[in-house]
Amino acid sequence: MSLIHPTAIVDPAAEIDPSVSVAPYAIIGPHVRIGAGTTVGPHCVIEGRTTIGRDNRIFQFASIGAISQDMSYGGEPAALEIGDRNTIREFCTFNLGTMKEDGTTRVGSDNWFMAYVHIAHDCRVGSHTVMANNATLAGHVHVGDWAVVGGLSGVHQFVHIGAHAMIGFQSHVTQDVPPYMTADGNPLALRAVNLTGLRRRDFGNERIAVVREMHKLLYRQGLTLEAAVTEIEKLRQTGDVVASDVHVMLDFVAASKRGIVR
Numbered sequence: 001m002s003l004i005h006p007t008a009i010v011d012p013a014a015e016i017d018p019s020v021s022v023a024p025y026a027i028i029g030p031h032v033r034i035g036a037g038t039t040v041g042p043h044c045v046i047e048g049r050t051t052i053g054r055d056n057r058i059f060q061f062a063s064i065g066a067i068s069q070d071m072s073y074g075g076e077p078a079a080l081e082i083g084d085r086n087t088i089r090e091f092c093t094f095n096l097g098t099m100k101e102d103g104t105t106r107v108g109s110d111n112w113f114m115a116y117v118h119i120a121h122d123c124r125v126g127s128h129t130v131m132a133n134n135a136t137l138a139g140h141v142h143v144g145d146w147a148v149v150g151g152l153s154g155v156h157q158f159v160h161i162g163a164h165a166m167i168g169f170q171s172h173v174t175q176d177v178p179p180y181m182t183a184d185g186n187p188l189a190l191r192a193v194n195l196t197g198l199r200r201r202d203f204g205n206e207r208i209a210v211v212r213e214m215h216k217l218l219y220r221q222g223l224t225l226e227a228a229v230t231e232i233e234k235l236r237q238t239g240d241v242v243a244s245d246v247h248v249m250l251d252f253v254a255a256s257k258r259g260i261v262r
Contacts, residue, residue, distance in 0.1 A: 003018075003019070003020060003021040003022065004016075004020075004021075004022040005022060005023055005024040005025075005026075007024045007025050008022045008023065008024060008025065008026045008027070008028070008040075009026070009027045009028070010022060010026075010027075010028045011028060011029050011030035011032075012030075013030035013031070014028050014029065014030055014031075014032045014033070014034075015032070015033040015034070016028070016032075016033075016034045017034060017035055017036040017037075017038075019036045019037050020034050020035075020036070020037070020038050020039070020040065021038075021039040021040065022040045023039075023040060023041050023042040023043075023044075023060070024042045024043075025042050025043045026040050026041070026042060026043065026044045026045070026046070027044070027045045027046070027047070028040070028046045028047075029046065029047035029048065029050075029065070031047075031048060031049040031050070032046050032047065032048075032050045032051075032052070032065065033050070033051045033052065034046070034052045035052060035053045035054040035055075035056075035084070036054050036055070037054050037055040037056075038052055038053070038054065038055060038056040038057075038058070039056070039057050039058065040058050041058055041059045041060035041061070041062065041090075042060045042061075043060050043061050044058055044059075044060065044061065044062045044063075044064065045062075045063050045064070045066070046058075046064045046065055047064075047065045047066060048065035048066065048067065048078070048079070048080060048096045049065070049077060049078065049079040049080070049096065050064055050065030050079070050080045050081075050082070050096075051079070051080070051081050051082065052064070052082045053082060053083045053084035053085075053086075053109065054084045054085070055084055055085045056082065056084065056085065056086045056087075056088065057086070057087045057088065058088045059087075059088060059089045059090045059092075060090055061090050061091050062088055062089075062090065062091065062092045062093070062094075063091075063092070063093045063094070064080065064082075064088070064092075064093075064094050065080045065094065065095075065096055066093065066095055066096065067095065067096055068095045068096055068097070068098050068120065068121030068122075068139070069095065069120065069121070070098050070100075070121055070139060072098070072100075073098050073121070076098070076099045076103065077103070078096035078097040078098055078099070078103045078104065078105075078121070079096060079097060079103060079104040079105070080094055080095070080096050080097070080104065080105045080106075080107075081104055081105070081106045081107065082094070082107045083107060083108045083109030083110075083111075083127065084109040084110070085109055085110045086107065086109065086110065086111045086112075086113065087111070087112050087113065088113045088117075089113060089114050089115045089117070090115045090116070091115055091116045092113050092115070092116065092117045092118070092119075093117075093118045093119070094107065094118075094119045095119065095120050095121045096121060097121050097122045098121045098122055098139070100121075100122060100139075100140070101122045101140065104122075105119065105120075105121055105122055105123050105124075106123070106124050106125070107119065107123075107125045108125060108126045108127035108128075108129075108145070109127045109128075110127050110128045111125065111127065111128065111129045111130070111131070112129070112130045112131070113131050114130075114131060114132050114133045114135075114151070115133050115134075116133055116134045117131045117132075117133070117134070117135050117136070118135075118136045118137065119137050120136075120137055120138050120139040120140075120141070120157075121139045121140075122139050122140045123137050123139070123140065123141045123142070123143070124141075124142040124143070125137075125142075125143045126143060126144050126145035126146075126147070126163065127145050127146075128145055128146045129143055129144075129145065129146065129147050129148065129149070130147075130148045130149070131143075131148075131149045132148075132149065132150050132151035132152075132153075132169075133151045133152070134151055134152045134153075135149040135150065135151060135152070135153050135154075135155075136153070136154045136155065137149075137155045138154070138155060138156055138157035138158075138159075139157045139158075140157050140158045141155050141156075141157065141158070141159050141160070141161070142159075142160040142161065143155075143160075143161045144160075144161060144162045144163030144164070144165065144179060144252075145163045145164070146163055146164045146197070146201060147161050147162065147163060147164065147165045147166070147167075148165075148166040148167065148197065149161070149167045150166075150167050150168045150169040150170065150171060150184070151169055151170070152169060152170040153167050153168075153169065153170060153171040153172075153173060154171075154172055154173065155167075155173040156172075156173060156174045156258075158257065158258055159173055159174065159175065159176055159177075159258055160176045160177075160252070160255070160256065160258075161173070161176070161177045162176070162177060162178045162179030162180065162181070162248070162249075162252045163179045163180075163248060164179055164180045164194055164197055164198060164201070165177045165178065165179055165180065165181050165182070165183070165194060166181075166182045166183075166194045166197055167182075167183055167184060168182065168183065168184025168185070168191070169184065170184075170186070171183065171184045171185055171186065171188055172185070172186035172187065172188055173188055174187075174188060174258070175188060175258050175259050175260060175261040176252070176256045176257075176258050176259065176260045176261065177190070177260070177261055178190075178218065178249060178252055178253065178260050178261075179245075179248050179249055179252055180193055180194055180198065180211045180214070180215075180245070180249070181193060181194060181215065182194045183261055188261050189261070190219055190261050190262065192215070193208075193211055193212055193215045195208065198211065204241070206238075206239070206241050206242060207241060207242050207245055210235055210238055210242040210245055210246065211245060213235060214232050214235065214245075214246070214249050217231045217232055218232075218260075218262070219262065225253070225260070225262070229250065229253055229254075232246060232249060232250060233246075233250065
């Protein structure tokens with residue numbers, strides 16, 4: 001028995017696992033590939049060179065794989081890659097990449113995208129993230145694993161949001177937000193360590209203590225960024241349990257091009 005509703009329009013060239021469910025009036029283009037167990041809701045449009053993994057839930061009226069809203073895009077063979085077990089709610093829009101990077105927008109696995117979320121061209125979204133209603137990523141934004149972006153928040157192009165960071169409701173994110181931190185507001189301000197999020201992810205007391213120390217060095221001691229980084233590097237000696245968290249922070253700060261929010 002076919003799981004594709006007779007009113008859906010699915011191009012014969014699309015590669016769709018037999019276990020994929022496609023609801024009424026959905027449209028799926030010729031270059032689309034969809035993995036086992038994924039469900040596509042009514043009136044969804046999935047187009048472009050879009051690859052979707054296993055067990056995703058795509059709700060009604062989502063637009064997945066449309067060309068970018070970059071006016072310089074000239075029709076090059078761009079792509080969108082989506083991992084496994086993502087929930088993509090109503091009216092979400094995920095765009096293809098552009099040739100300004102490697103041509104691909106990438107979304108990881110186990111993410112929760114609420115209604116009206118927009119992911120623009122060339123974004124990199126990790127895994128286990130949450131993006132609340134109307135959260136919007138401009139082009140080339142990177143979002144780390146386990147990050148949370150609050151509702152009605154806009155993230156400026158090329159901004160990076162670190163792993164385990166949290167962006168509060170209705171924020172204007174114009175600078176990079178370091179891992180493990182909470183920021184919100186317009187203008188954006190760094191508020192504190194994302195303690196609630198870290199505890200939910202089973203960070204032990206030792207790891208949380210080091211994250212708090214990194215926060216203090218970056219934001220509470222009056223140090224220059226260079227001096228704070230030097231002090232954070234010394235925390236590697238604390239032990240193997242926390243070394244990876246220090247490494248994540250140092251790599252993030254070193255890679256920042258827009259500058260971290262301070």
